[in-house]
Amino acid sequence: xxxxxxxxxxxxxxxxxxxxxxxxxxxxxxxxxxxxxxxxxxxxxxxxxxxxxxxxxxxxxxxxxxxxxxxxxxxxxxxxxxxxxxxxxxxxxxxxxxxxxxxxxxxxxxxxxxxxxxxxxxxxxxxxxxxxxxxxxxxxxxxxxxxxxxxxxxxxxxxxxxxxxxxxxxxxxxxxxxxxxxxxxxxxxxxxxxxxxxxxxxxxxxxxxxxxxxxxxxxxxxxxxxxxxxxxxxxxxxxxxxxxxxxxxxxxxxxxxxxxxxxxxxxxxxxxxxxxxxxxxxxxxxxxxxxxxxxxxxxxxxxxxxxxxxxxxxxxxxxxxxxxxxxxxxxxxxxxxxxxxxxxxxxxxxxxxxxxxxxxxxxxxxxxxxxxxxxxxxxxxxxxxxxxxxxxxxxxxxxxxxxxxxxxxxxxxxxxxxxxxxxxxxxxxxxxxxxxxxxxxxxxxxxxxxxxxxxxxxxxxxxxxxxxxxxxxxxxxxxxxxxxxxxxxxxxxxxxxxxxxxxxxxxxxxxxxxxxxxxxxxxxxxxxxxxxxxxxxxxxxxxxxxxxxxxxxxxxxxxxxxxxxxxxxxxxxxxxxxxxxxxxxxxxxxxxxxxxxxxxxxxxxxxxxxxxxxxxxxxxxxxxxxxxxxx
Amino acid sequence: xxxxxxxxxxxxxxxxxxxxxxxxxxxxxxxxxxxxxxxxxxxxxxxxxxxxxxxxxxxxxxxxxxxxxxxxxxxxxxxxxxxxxxxxxxxxxxxxxxxxxxxxxxxxxxxxxxxxxxxxxxxxxxxxxxxxxxxxxxxxxxxxxxxxxxxxxxxxxxxxxxxxxxxxxxxxxxxxxxxxxxxxxxxxxxxxxxxxxxxxxxxxxxxxxxxxxxxxxxxxxxxxxxxxxxxxxxxxxxxxxxxxxxxxxxxxxxxxxxxxx
Numbered sequence: 001x002x003x004x005x006x007x008x009x010x011x012x013x014x015x016x017x018x019x020x021x022x023x024x025x026x027x028x029x030x031x032x033x034x035x036x037x038x039x040x041x042x043x044x045x046x047x048x049x050x051x052x053x054x055x056x057x058x059x060x061x062x063x064x065x066x067x068x069x070x071x072x073x074x075x076x077x078x079x080x081x082x083x084x085x086x087x088x089x090x091x092x093x094x095x096x097x098x099x100x101x102x103x104x105x106x107x108x109x110x111x112x113x114x115x116x117x118x119x120x121x122x123x124x125x126x127x128x129x130x131x132x133x134x135x136x137x138x139x140x141x142x143x144x145x146x147x148x149x150x151x152x153x154x155x156x157x158x159x160x161x162x163x164x165x166x167x168x169x170x171x172x173x174x175x176x177x178x179x180x181x182x183x184x185x186x187x188x189x190x191x192x193x194x195x196x197x198x199x200x201x202x203x204x205x206x207x208x209x210x211x212x213x214x215x216x217x218x219x220x221x222x223x224x225x226x227x228x229x230x231x232x233x234x235x236x237x238x239x240x241x242x243x244x245x246x247x248x249x250x251x252x253x254x255x256x257x258x259x260x261x262x263x264x265x266x267x268x269x270x271x272x273x274x275x276x277x278x279x280x281x282x283x284x285x286x287x288x289x290x291x292x293x294x295x296x297x298x299x300x301x302x303x304x305x306x307x308x309x310x311x312x313x314x315x316x317x318x319x320x321x322x323x324x325x326x327x328x329x330x331x332x333x334x335x336x337x338x339x340x341x342x343x344x345x346x347x348x349x350x351x352x353x354x355x356x357x358x359x360x361x362x363x364x365x366x367x368x369x370x371x372x373x374x375x376x377x378x379x380x381x382x383x384x385x386x387x388x389x390x391x392x393x394x395x396x397x398x399x400x401x402x403x404x405x406x407x408x409x410x411x412x413x414x415x416x417x418x419x420x421x422x423x424x425x426x427x428x429x430x431x432x433x434x435x436x437x438x439x440x441x442x443x444x445x446x447x448x449x450x451x452x453x454x455x456x457x458x459x460x461x462x463x464x465x466x467x468x469x470x471x472x473x474x475x476x477x478x479x480x481x482x483x484x485x486x487x488x489x490x491x492x493x494x495x496x497x498x499x500x501x502x503x504x505x506x507x508x509x510x511x512x513x514x515x516x517x518x519x520x521x522x523x524x525x526x527x528x529x530x531x532x533x534x535x536x537x538x539x540x541x542x543x544x545x546x547x548x549x550x551x552x553x554x555x556x557x558x559x560x561x562x563x564x565x566x567x568x569x570x571x572x573x574x575x576x577x578x579x580x581x582x583x584x585x586x587x588x589x590x591x592x593x594x595x596x597x598x599x600x601x602x603x604x605x606x607x608x609x610x611x612x613x614x615x616x617x618x619x620x621x622x623x624x625x626x627x628x629x630x631x
Numbered sequence: 632x633x634x635x636x637x638x639x640x641x642x643x644x645x646x647x648x649x650x651x652x653x654x655x656x657x658x659x660x661x662x663x664x665x666x667x668x669x670x671x672x673x674x675x676x677x678x679x680x681x682x683x684x685x686x687x688x689x690x691x692x693x694x695x696x697x698x699x700x701x702x703x704x705x706x707x708x709x710x711x712x713x714x715x716x717x718x719x720x721x722x723x724x725x726x727x728x729x730x731x732x733x734x735x736x737x738x739x740x741x742x743x744x745x746x747x748x749x750x751x752x753x754x755x756x757x758x759x760x761x762x763x764x765x766x767x768x769x770x771x772x773x774x775x776x777x778x779x780x781x782x783x784x785x786x787x788x789x790x791x792x793x794x795x796x797x798x799x800x801x802x803x804x805x806x807x808x809x810x811x812x813x814x815x816x817x818x819x820x821x822x823x824x825x826x827x828x829x830x831x832x833x834x835x836x837x838x839x840x841x842x843x844x845x846x847x848x849x850x851x852x853x854x855x856x857x858x859x860x861x862x863x864x865x866x867x868x869x870x871x872x873x874x875x876x877x878x879x880x881x882x883x884x885x886x887x888x889x890x891x892x
Binding site: 036040041043044046047048050051055057061062098110113115116117135138139140141142156159160167170179182183189230233253256267270488501503507510514515516610611613615618620628629 | 703713800884
């Protein structure tokens with residue numbers, strides 16, 4: 001039986017200060033007041049918001065001009081509803097708060113499903129699909145991945161997905177969507193329980209999950225079939241276990257939670273490198289924070305968990321994931337502005353040049369976080385005498401917004417790297433920002449129960465909802481997919497999600513089943529990525545010169561021999577469209593400067609090279625075998 | 632030791648469900664059955680057993696948090712178990728079934744033993760209150776939630792349909808590949824054509840080797856393919872074209888192999 005909100009647990013009166021003894025209304029102890037509250041209404045409203053986005057996607061697929069506006073409308077509604085509910089309601093049932101924490105990831109995952117209901121759309125997903133296919137074929141881990149070698153060395157996602165494929169006989173795509181969907185929902189649920197353990201306020205905990213959902217990579221990137229998706233919930237689970245460990249009165253219980261934290265840390269470590277480093281960084285902050293909390297709040301278990309996790313990270317990276325450094329170095333190069341191998345390390349971002357409105361929204365949201373995060377951190381610092389080390393550690397961690405800001409502004413690939421960093425930085429930031437915003441929009445118990453005056457801070461609630469919506473719009477505008485692929489539609493060259501279609505899917509799949517594994521492929525970057533992941537061919541870089549000449553020169557011949565190029569894959573659409581992301585190749589010497597497509601002769605020249613065979617043609621994509629030309 | 636406490640009752644139920652799922656999944660080859668009985672073995676049952684083994688009296692985690700830990704623990708134990716399987720027999724279906732069942736069995740024994748101990752006086756604990764759905768759901772709530780599901784279903788159908796229509800490409804794949812493909816100078820090759828037109832197609836395939844020409848007219852359903860083995864002659868190139876019978880002058884795919892030296 002559903003009860004009215006007025007009779008619900010009046011948790012709103014509690015000040016949102018961080019405490020080692022949070023005032024919790026235990027699940028299942030609400031007796032007659034137990035119920036879903038307004039969760040069904042919120043769910044229906046959020047479902048309607050996702051429907052608006054689905055209609056926008058449908059319109060975009062048929063080229064309707066209104067699709068973009070409708071998309072933004074749906075997104076605003078999607079974020080405004082839970083934010084307003086949490087800030088305007090006089091009191092919140094625990095079920096309502098947890099319901100929102102669950103609905104947010106469910107709704108955002110639905111948007112991903114609406115975008116691409118039946119197949120992977122992001123190139124990295126195909127790279128991990130290759131690792132999974134190899135596991136399913138060989139029944140063993142750590143085989144070579146021709147497209148992303150480091151993927152096979154962090155097989156957490158592929159292991160659990162292979163279990164689902166094996167036990168259910170579902171397809172790789174469906175099993176992958178189930179696993180990533182569950183992981184995405186787990187992020188919301190675990191973050192909710194983490195913040196709830198720290199502050200004891202369901203409203204703050206739920207609002208933290210909504211803030212986290214405004215992250216630039218939350219809706220798509222962190223839900224894709226890529227290793228980070230499975231690692232993030234285990235990072236959060238590790239922190240949750242550490243909090244419970246610290247709060248445990250009994251040594252045996254604390255030891256058990258310590259073991260759980262280490263086990264969750266182990267899953268993180270074997271699943272994703274960057275996430276495991278993020279976990280180490282947060283645990284280090286917690287260890288440091290122990291120095292600033294009262295002696296009673298300190299303990300030997302936190303350093304032990306930290307040391308064991310560090311040991312696992314070092315051991316895994318040096319003993320198993322030996323390709324990690326090779327993979328990460330270009331990212332560091334890009335971060336530091338040196339000439340990396342990323343296509344965008346020197347010039348523009350993979351996001352291309354953002355339209356002005358998108359840039360404004362992105363910077364507005366960043367500005368809000370830059371203001372709110374220090375406020376929240378200060379609030380946590382002020383209450384450090386009553387906090388546990390995790391609260392204080394997260395409070396300090398919230399200042400990472402400034403590191404992200406520096407990366408965003410100073411790095412050659414700032415937008416992309418900052419977006420990725422926000423998936424981790426937003427964990428502490430969402431925690432402290434939720435404390436700040438909810439505190440200012442909180443209802444006083446002496447307010448009337450009806451009428452406009454029942455809102456203690458009506459203006460602040462409006463402002464808080466507005467802040468949340470700006471955060472969401474900024475996250476989407478500056479996040480993933482970039483503006484040129486934000487809505488689905490026809491094929492576009494160099495447009496990530498929009499660069500996957502039946503032509504290159506079928507051609508790459510054909511290569512995977514007909515061509516010898518590991519042959520070097522030369523093509524534009526997106527086609528090459530498809531052939532290296534689905535087609536099991538080697539991924540080569542620095543091949544742009546081969547496609548920038550209209551005749552087959554001695555330099556081309558030398559390049560083919562030097563790079564051991566076995567096949568050239570010519571997608572004629574690079575001679576028909578300019579690249580959406582600004583580059584065709586990786587790296588591309590003309591990145592950001594293409595005013596017209598490449599000349600047709602840059603591809604047709606391979607038809608007349610002696611010894612070259614034209615072994616495949618589907619009308620759009622042609623594969624040339626260079627074996628005869630190498631002699 | 633033999634008292635059938637509330638946690639023990641749940642553990643017995645868990646073991647029974649796991650046994651049924653494992654047996655059915657082991658013998659079944661029906662898609663829907665595999666999904667219904669296989670999915671809990673991967674994403675729910677091992678974690679549930681672990682949670683009940685660690686915290687049989689629900690002192691530490693309850694309600695929604697317990698459910699969250701259950702799913703997370705299942706995923707975690709399968710990932711770490713997968714590493715173990717890699718060192719032993721491999722990640723096969725049979726081994727996944729054994730792993731999942733073994734985790735539940737061991738955890739159930741631990742949980743059974745721990746669930747017989749009375750809660751300590753310092754931390755009095757209630758018997759686990761079973762989740763009662765009716766306490767949470769009213770008719771109004773069910774109706775509104777059903778409406779939400781209906782809206783989402785409509786959005787999914789809309790997305791599926793428009794995505795299928797928008798991504799439908801019509802083309803023909805043709806290939807000519809030495810056999811084996813790793814030997815570019817092999818004297819045998821395969822000519823293949825696959826219909827991806829989205830409907831039946833009548834295709835005219837012309838093969839030319841030196842001065843000799845061969846031609847086939849093939850009827851292929853959507854997704855069907857046709858292959859032909861070619862004997863390559865030294866010093867002669869081989870080429871083939873594919874056109875639709877309705878418009879034979881318009882070549883839709885063209886392939887060739889360089890001269891054999």
